[in-house]
Amino acid sequence: MKKLIAFILSVVSVVITAFALVGCTNNETLEDGEFYTVTQAYEKGYLTREQVMSIAYYNNNGCRGNEEIMVEDYQPLPKIPEELRKETDKAIINSFYNSQFWERYEEHFKKTDIFYEYFGTYDNAIALKVSVNGEAVSLPMWEEKIDGVIICYNNEKRILIFVNEKNNNENSGKFYSLQEAYEKKFLSERDLQYIVSDHNNRKSFVEVLTVQEESAIKETAVREALNEGKSPDDFSIWSYYGFYNGYYIVIVHDKKANASTNNIDEWINIGSSNIHYTSNDRISVWKKIKIHN
DSSP states (O other): OHHHHHHHHHHHHHHHHHHHHHHTSTTTTOOSEEEEEHHHHHHTTSSOHHHHHHHHHHHTTSSTTOTTTSOTTOOOOOOSSSSOOHHHHHHHHHHHHTSGGGTTTTTTOOGGGEEEEEEEEETTEEEEEEEETTOOOOSOOEEEEETTEEEEESSSOOEEEEEEGGGOOTTOEEEEEHHHHHHTTSSOHHHHHHHHHHHHTTOOOGGGSOHHHHHHHHHHHHHHHOOTTOOGGGEEEEEEEEEETTEEEEEEEETTSOGGGEEEEEEEEETTEEEEEEESOOEEEEEEOOTTO
């Protein structure tokens, strides 16, 4: 009996020691997530310009600072979800605690001093204004300017973008408009000319897409539709114009869209090319997202 008791006590001692050692490390709750400034997130492709505009709108309490690029009745992208799950909240706090941004606070503050204001989830990126213990105002008004969009700050509480790899899967992707892809130089002038020529002459290569590629593109369409109840079956790929510089050029059709959007005769100019549309379905530029590439 004495040997059994001694064995049990030794096991308990080992377990307690192990927990104590884990508790002494700063990585005790390390989550697979990373923080970026808005500028960094935009440059890495985690955010589109439209998403940056929405973040600026929420942060600036309206169009302040961006009156020239936001129309009077500008509507930002909705904050979906409206609230973050407890698991996501925990991942955010843990990841900030283990990030480079924590270094300036670690000597005087604890993890429980971390707070944030939520500005929406955009694909795999979560926009947050993070603060530690309230952070007293100590800086004058300053701005973060990203592709013509201005985010106004009046203290040290800057917006950071949290990207969690757990939100990523093999079908993660992002859409850009043809105009946006051209302006960001994802597509050259020559690329654009080839794409527009194929579109205007109704040359499509949908049969070239694999089942996996079609599935990934449709799943992205579901996420960006922002409508509950949508599924990949609600979308079809009407046209595919090729693979340029890592980007798929497609027209994705929402089968539940209003039929009155057909019978349109519209010409749109991008660069030196003129695109002819006969419906409201537009050319999109899709790229598979690779988190932490």
